[in-house]
Amino acid sequence: MLFMKELSLYIHIPFCESKCFYCDFLSFDNKSDSIEGYINSLCAHIISSRKVLDSVQVNTIFIGGGTPSILSAEQLKKLLYCLHENINMNYVKEFTIESNPNSLTLDKIKVMRDYKIDRVSIGLQAWQDELLRKLGRVHTQKDFLFAYNNLKNEGFDNINTDLMFSLPDQTLEMVEETLYNVSTLDIKHISFYGLTLEKDTRFxxxxxxxxxxxxxEQLDRDMYHLVCDYLTNKGYNQYEISNYAKNGYECKHNLIYWDAKEYLGLGLGSHSYYNEERYHNTKNIDIYNKEVFNNNIVKYNIEKIDAKAKYEEFMFLGLRKTKGISISNFKEVFGVDIKDIYQNPINELIDKGLIAYQGEYIHLTKFGTDVSNKVLLEFLL
Ligand SMILES: C[S@@+](CC[C@H](N)C(=O)[O-])C[C@H]1O[C@@H](n2cnc3c(N)ncnc32)[C@H](O)[C@@H]1O
Ligand code: SF4
Structure with missing residues (x-):
């Protein structure tokens, strides 16, 4: 059989019921009238990408947001039907959708299952309703449990939940209560993010x-270490700075990003890494609709990924994984020894106890993970 390039697909749904106080993701909370038109544009975008889609093997699909579960069952069906019509689904190894508890209703869950989605992420963020209100979330812990039980009853096995620590007024005990309750459920994957204060947010x-x-700072680190230790004790592998999975449930799509492999972004503002270029689609929904209508999707902020950028990304993204980066893989990918490029930073960071060798892998130490942003900068050439 002819060798076909492997590719992942990211599809963006830029709508939310309301804007959470911490979030700067590209999403609108006052445009529900635009959803129908957007889905039509998105489908046209998928169809106009046929040339690429026909020439590759699509390995993973991730429908993210925003809040994809805000689509009605009919809109979701339209989008999923379009994907099935235009992609060879035989190669797809993981098909994820993100959701919010209060909009993940039974009729939508059935559509997801009928159209072969096999991984659902539910954003919970925290167990305590009082804290959820302070985050601007529009659901309760009960809504989460209801959505989770519906997913389980409909046969979904690969479920993720998004959680956050270092939140305003959050205590160590609250993080522990969240961990306790979530780990009593049969959740295969947990993303547990430390809050980042973003520009132009309510926070x-x-x-x-x-x-x-x-x-x-100290409480932030105590929370992080509590999360790592608690989940490890409960049988989750921490495979990335913020991600934990039961054996075999690591997110294949996210691993594509950390392994610096290629992906195509469809929909408003989506980012792509394709044919040695990184770029994104327009973030303006009116321009997006026009570009799609004129069959002229413009690439914004094109960045050519040359050899130097590839080395940097390999280190920068790869070291986010708990396992770290493989020395032999570096040689395989680039044809040069890692020491020829990074001898000095590697030696210095090892001396400072920030990275370490384990077999033929180099990984961040516990101390290095705490200051990962600074450590990763050392690999910029
Ligand atoms: C695309 S968003 C959300 C998907 C879905 N709408 C939801 O709210 O669950 C993915 C996740 O990023 C995390 N996130 C968003 N903004 C963040 C921030 N400022 N700091 C840390 N994590 C953040 C949240 O855990 C969120 O669930
Ligand atoms: S966290 Fe999720 S629901 Fe909240 S604004 Fe961001 S994308 Fe929307």
């Missing part, structure tokens, strides 16, 4: 006014 505004009660 940033409150922080600027000095009225956001954030945990200090």
């Amino acid at each position: 940033m505004e409150l922080c600027d006014r000095g009225i956001l009660n954030l945990p200090g």
Whole structure:
């Protein structure tokens, strides 16, 4: 059989019921009237990408947001039908959709199952309803359990939940309560993110006014270590800085990003890494609809990924994985020894106890993980 290039697909749904106070993802909370038109544009975008889609083997698909579960069952069906019509699904090894608890209804879950989605992510963020309100979330812990039980009853096995720590007014005990309750469920994958304060969010505004009660640096680290230790004890493998999975349930799609492999982004603002270029689609929904209508999807902020950028990305992204990067894989990919490129930073970071060797892998130490942003910068050439 002819060798076909492997590719992952990311599909963006830029709508939410309301905007959470911490979130700067590309999503609108006041455009529900635009959803139908957007799905039509997205389908046209998928069809116009046929040339690429026909020439590759699509390995993973990730429908993210925003909140994909905000689509009605009919809109979801339209999108999924279009994907099935235009992609050879035989090669797809993982098909994920993101959801919010209150919009993940039974009729949509059935559509997801009928159209072969096999991994569902539910954003819970925290167990305590009071904390959820402070985050601007529009669901409760009960909504989460209801959605989770519906998924299980409909036969979904590969379920992820998104959680967050270092939140305003969150205590170590609250993180532990979240961990305790989530780990009593049969959840195969957990993403547990530390809060990042983003520009132009409600939280940033409150922080600027000095009225956001954030945990200090020490408590932030204590929370992170609690999460790592607790989940490891419960049989989850921490395979990336913020990601934990039961054996065999590591997210194949996210591993594509960390392994610096190629993916195509379809939909508003989606990013792509394809044919040695990184770029994104327009973030303006009116321009997007026009570009699709004119069959002229423009690539924005094209960045050519030359040899130097490839080395950097290999290290930068690969070291996010707990296993780290493989020395032999570096040689295989680039045809040069890692020491020829990174001898100095490797020696210095090992001396400081920030990275270490394990067999033929180099990985961040526990200490290095705590200051990972600074460590990774050392690999910029
Ligand atoms: C695309 S978003 C959300 C998907 C879905 N709409 C939801 O809210 O669950 C993916 C995840 O990123 C995390 N996230 C978003 N903003 C964040 C921030 N400022 N800091 C840390 N994690 C964040 C949240 O855990 C969120 O669930
Ligand atoms: S966290 Fe999810 S629901 Fe909240 S605004 Fe961001 S994308 Fe929307």
